[in-house]
Amino acid sequence: MSTAVIAPGHEDADLATPSLARRTLQVFTGNKLALTGVIVLVLLFAFCYVGPLIHSTDQVHTDLAQANLAPGSPGHILGTTDLGYDLLGRLMLAGQSSLEVGLAAGLLATLFGTLWGAISGYFGGWTDAVMMRVTDAALAIPAMFLLVVVAAIITPSKSVLIVIIAAVAWLSPARLVRGEALSLRDREYVQAMRMMGGGGARAVFRHIVPNAIGTVIVNCTFQIADAILYVSYLAFLGLSIPPPATDWGSMLSSGITYTQNGYWWLIFPPGVAIVLVVGAFNFVGDGLRDAFEVRLQKK
Secondary structure (H helix, E strand, C coil), rough: CCCCCCCCCCCCCCHHHCCCCHHHHHHHHHCCCHHHHHHHHHHHHHHHCHHHHHCCCCCCCCCHHHHHCCCCCCCCCCCEECCCEEEEHHHHHHHHHHHHHHHHHHHHHHHHHHHHHHHHHCCHHHHHHHHHHHHHHHHCCCCHHHHHHHHCCCCCCCHHHHHHHHHHHHHHHHHHHHHHHHHHCCCHHHHHHHHHHCCHHHHHHHHHHHHCHHHHHHHHHHHHHHHHHHHHHHHHHCCCCCCCCCCCCHHHHHHHHHHHHCCCCHHHHHHHHHHHHHHHHHHHHHHHEEEEEHHHHHC
């Protein structure tokens, strides 16, 4: 039986090492905390968006006769709120608001911050100096102070909360991407593009941003987690979405008034939900960071 001989240095790359995408997936799935985070997020999204289809409740009309019922009461697994709302249904509705505002604000902040940082880092010079001084000045102002002032002036709503949270959250991705752009702009392929007559817009959108996508995606998960916390902070301070809509922070703020009366179930479920979703996004972010660093690992 004849045996094929493969010349040194000409081995099939697919046989020698797994593809980059496969290795990235292997690193991510090998992270137990990251997988746990993904599972928790899937369950939370299913709970908030599929749950109301199964457990339908009235979250508009109050029923004081059913107020502050303990968990396990007939028809109320988690009990009721001080206004007679079913707590399980309220938790689902609040989760929709918290997740929607957190996701939208995190994505918007990441998108704007990525473009700001990529333009600043690529062009450099006075453009970089001006843009980074704006960023530094904004970073010098406490984010919570800005959020409270703006939310107190403007009537809170989902769209308003998304904009004001994104307005203070884009600074971190801007600085991260700017650092990536400073490194990438001197790469051979960017220099070749310049010599062929390519402009700054092509460099930013075709080379800088795509090659910094790992950093962008990882940071985006952390931005979403932070945005959900910001929603909770503002709601706890009374700057929340107008009723009958609610969010997890509003539930905490409303329920803490009654904790001295022993109504622990008014704050425990939303508190656990916030911890779970923020922890899950952070675990996923850590897993993605390890996965995107696969390019630096030895083959």
